[in-house]
Amino acid sequence: MSLNRLTKRFGEHRGIEDINLQICPGEVFGFLGPNGAGKSTTIRLAVGLTHPTAGSVRALGMDPVRDGARLRRDVGYLPGELALFARLTGKETLERFCRARGLTDTTYRDQLVERFGAELDRPVRMLSKGNRQKLGLVLAFMHRPRLLVLDEPTSGLDPLLQEEFTRLLAESAAAGATVFLSSHDLDEVQRAVQRLAIIRDGTMVTVDSVEGLRARAPRTVELRFANPQDAYGLDHIPGVSLVQVDPGRVTLKVTGPLGPLLKEAARRDVQDMTATPSDLDELFRTFYADGRDDQGADVH
Incomplete structure (x- = not known):
């Protein structure tokens, strides 16, 4: 997946500006920033849910705007604010999405349900945040997509399930999937990713490996x-x-x-x-606080 000078403005307000990223197949890539930094805007552009003001996206060799329907057949997307059918049970939710995707072999789906302990018998409106998130993870991974785009994926999960999620990411990447993981949780990202980018106020601060950032911390x-x-x-x-x-x-x-x-x-x-x-958390706090890179150069 590549983002090239990707820019999105909302009237006079800037969403993101000149975002450039190259993410390889089989890579788990982290996208970090405080709330309101532009992470979710970037993700929505990456999967074609909104159109850029300028710049371009290529995902699995396709343009998300022009080829959106075809692209999303091979994307597993978990939004930051997961909205499901409130009156359907977990089981009914999964069945509806399986039909929409044409997924007839549900073996892997059922394995994911077991791994995360997803609640299938109660209506979604009665589920806790964590139990809704489990359903969201199953929906994102169940068709073994080649591109996974995940926005705050472990929100509401307990530590044991967060570890299980990290294992699932590693398995998906080993099978060749590209993973774009957005989070403001440093611990989650350090466990899972090979490289990461930091965004602040809609602009890129840095792109580096975890090891490279740790050396600079x-x-x-x-x-x-x-x-x-x-x-x-x-x-x-x-x-x-x-x-x-x-x-x-x-x-x-x-x-x-x-x-x-x-x-x-x-x-x-x-x-x-x-x-x-070295404490990466302190390095990130420095980036978030003043928007400058580690050499003192202004990134805006």
Whole structure:
């Protein structure tokens, strides 16, 4: 799936602008951003539910606007706000969608029902958010689509079912499906994806692998020195910022390589060091807070 300079405006209001993404078959791609960042707008454009103001989408070799009906036969779509027929039971809902898709072999569908413990006997209007979400997942995956477009897919699910969902994603990708996963849940994305993009206020902030972003994320380093005065003055090193300093002890945030800090600390007779692993959550909060990339360049 490719998004090329994709732009959507709502009158004078910008939805998204110049979104460029290339997502490969067999890849689980994460799309992160705070609420209102433009994730759902991008997803609706990707599956042809709304038309772009500018730019283009290619999904499974098709244009979602021109080839929408043909494309959606091979798409599994779970919207962020799942709307189902309130009076139908879960079973009736699944049967109706199977008929609409022409799905006659329901073996895989029934396996998914079992895996997620989907409630089939009660009307949808009586189901909890989590139980409606289970039905939504079955509906999205049951026809083994080549493209899965999932907007906040684990909303309302308990941790065990979130893990089951992660396994299902891995199985689908291994079978060759392309997965476009939108979320504001960092933990969900870290478990599931190979690459991800961050969007803020309708514009792209960065695209990278999870490993690449982790390497760029700030690390917390605490150093203890034999000479109490040696704890002072380390924040002049590029990529090092001060968190707290006391006589003989300093806590620092480090972005980039640790080498320069370690060399300077060794010259000062460091006695002990504790380093906390990189925290992507902090990196994302930085992106969300000021809309700048990790080099300080404005992304708007």
